[in-house]
Amino acid sequence: MEQKNEVLEGVLAEFAKLAAIPRKSGHEQAVSDFLKDYLQQMGLQVTQDEKNNIIADKAACPGFEQAPLTILQGHMDMVCVAAEGVKFDPLQDAIKLVREEKFLRAEGTSLGADDGIGVAEAIYILKNAKDHGPLRLIVTVDEEQGMTGAIHLDARHLQDAKFLINCDSENYDELTVGSAGSVNLDFSREIKWVKSELSAGWQIEVKGLLGGHSGERIGDGRGNAIRTLAMTLAALANAGEVTLASFSGGKARNAIPDDARMIIATDMDKEILEKVLQEQQERFCKMYGSVDPNVQFVLTSVETPQQVMTAGDMVRLVRLLTILHTGVFAMSTVIPGLVETSANLGVVETTNTEIKIQYFPRSAVDQKLDEFRFMAEEWGMLTGFTAHIGTQSPGWKENKDSKLAKIMAETFKKQNGKAMKVETIHAGLECGWHFRKNPELDMVSIGVTTLDIHSPKERLLLETVKPQVDLIVETLHEIAKA
Numbered sequence: 193m194e195q196k197n198e199v200l201e202g203v204l205a206e207f208a209k210l211a212a213i214p215r216k217s218g219h220e221q222a223v224s225d226f227l228k229d230y231l232q233q234m235g236l237q238v239t240q241d242e243k244n245n246i247i248a249d250k251a252a253c254p255g256f257e258q259a260p261l262t263i264l265q266g267h268m269d270m271v272c273v274a275a276e277g278v279k280f281d282p283l284q285d286a287i288k289l290v291r292e293e294k295f296l297r298a299e300g301t302s303l304g305a306d307d308g309i310g311v312a313e314a315i316y317i318l319k320n321a322k323d324h325g326p327l328r329l330i331v332t333v334d335e336e337q338g339m340t341g342a343i344h345l346d347a348r349h350l351q352d353a354k355f356l357i358n359c360d361s362e363n364y365d366e367l368t369v370g371s372a373g374s375v376n377l378d379f380s381r382e383i384k385w386v387k388s389e390l391s392a393g394w395q396i397e398v399k400g401l402l403g404g405h406s407g408e409r410i411g412d413g414r415g416n417a418i419r420t421l422a423m424t425l426a427a428l429a430n431a432g433e434v435t436l437a438s439f440s441g442g443k444a445r446n447a448i449p450d451d452a453r454m455i456i457a458t459d460m461d462k463e464i465l466e467k468v469l470q471e472q473q474e475r476f477c478k479m480y481g482s483v484d485p486n487v488q489f490v491l492t493s494v495e496t497p498q499q500v501m502t503a504g505d506m507v508r509l510v511r512l513l514t515i516l517h518t519g520v521f522a523m524s525t526v527i528p529g530l531v532e533t534s535a536n537l538g539v540v541e542t543t544n545t546e547i548k549i550q551y552f553p554r555s556a557v558d559q560k561l562d563e564f565r566f567m568a569e570e571w572g573m574l575t576g577f578t579a580h581i582g583t584q585s586p587g588w589k590e591n592k593d594s595k596l597a598k599i600m601a602e603t604f605k606k607q608n609g610k611a612m613k614v615e616t617i618h619a620g621l622e623c624g625w626h627f628r629k630n631p632e633l634d635m636v637s638i639g640v641t642t643l644d645i646h647s648p649k650e651r652l653l654l655e656t657v658k659p660q661v662d663l664i665v666e667t668l669h670e671i672a673k674a
């Protein structure tokens with residue numbers, strides 16, 4: 193019992209240091225400088241690259257100099273979100289930690305255990321572990337937003353190593369051995385505004401959907417608020433004359449949109465509008481009701497819009513939003529139950545000058561992503577939108593002969609008396625970029641159990657911290673012995 197507390201308290205003390213420093217993605221200067229100084233004080237050989245990634249080397253313990261170099265890796269940035277009504281400036285404010293019996297959480301904001309706890313654990317291990325070979329800690333920037341840290345990490349930091357343990361997963365008893373690639377696809381079209389000829393303005397909002405992370409939840413068959421609203425607009429245009437003043441929805445490319453809204457002008461009576469929405473709601477419930485039962489279609493009278501899109505722009509928008517399939521494209525033919533290829537219609541926004549759409553395909557097969565790039569150009573051409581082909585993140589292909597996965601799974605079983613779940617995931621990990629730079633690198637991804645990450649409810653299951661540290665320490669020992 194005593195020893196349990198020691199490890200947990202030690203890791204949480206490291207985590208508290210990170211929580212005190214604002215570290216929203218894209219704003220990592222302060223935390224990167226802190227890590228540089230702190231790891232240097234610990235006697236490590238530290239490099240801070242031009243992106244602010246931190247690479248820190250620790251020599252082998254005496255007698256283990258011949259062991260292969262092993263990397264521990266995490267990211268220093270975090271998703272900063274606050275609950276409604278909570279005042280929080282992510283560029284200035286520290287995360288306020290709340291310790292409960294079972295969980296650590298934050299007061300009104302995301303906790304940043306993703307991935308602060310992974311980094312804290314690694315630092316704790318570098319301070320305390322004995323009998324290990326040469327170790328390297330790599331802490332990247334901007335994982336949550338663009339993975340620019342991993343993308344620009346110099347390949348030499350990965351090429352002299354044999355093993356890499358990525359500490360950025362969410363269940364202490366899961367061992368991830370492969371991840372999917374993705375490609376950022378955007379569409380845009382300039383809007384021509386005209387004066388509204390129709391008499392009444394209405395806002396229609398589709399809300400109450402479950403949403404969720406597209407890499408984790410796309411296979412659940414949930415509804416998509418943007419797609420649903422586009423179908424509603426099509427149905428309204430079928431029922432009578434409608435013009436469109438704005439259309440927006442979704443929060444991020446990789447989040448299934450749970451909310452979307454539009455402002456229309458029309459001469460149709462309220463009863464007709466309500467009838468159309470009622471039909472759309474019934475249609476939605478037949479398709480998604482069993483998994484996504486709380487959808488609401490909300491009709492609100494608003495001021496008549498001054499300007500609306502031309503009929504041509506509106507038709508093109510509906511056409512593109514209904515062509516872009518959102519959801520699962522294919523299931524894996526190799527791993528039962530795993531989504532192989534999917535796409536998420538993530539964000540739509542109307543600005544003063546244009547309509548912009550973010551679409552996010554993922555696949556375990558890089559060639560399928562190449563096909564999406566091709567299709568995007570075609571879809572754009574067909575609908576009068578410009579396709580913008582963005583960064584393509586590589587997948588991390590599962591290595592059936594991974595020594596590291598074998599050592600870790602066996603160690604976990606010995607320590608916990610149960611088997612670790614070994615899995616390939618449909619989400620993306622920085623490991624995809626590491627894999628591209630060194631396909632020989634033997635990698636796994638693990639993590640302390642965290643719940644509701646990227647939300648103000650994010651919390652960390654305290655009892656999983658020590659088992660996780662023990663697993664890494666013993667794995668390092670096994671590597672050093674062999």
Ligand SMILES: [Zn+2]
Pocket residue numbers: 267306307335360
């Ligand atoms: Zn993370």
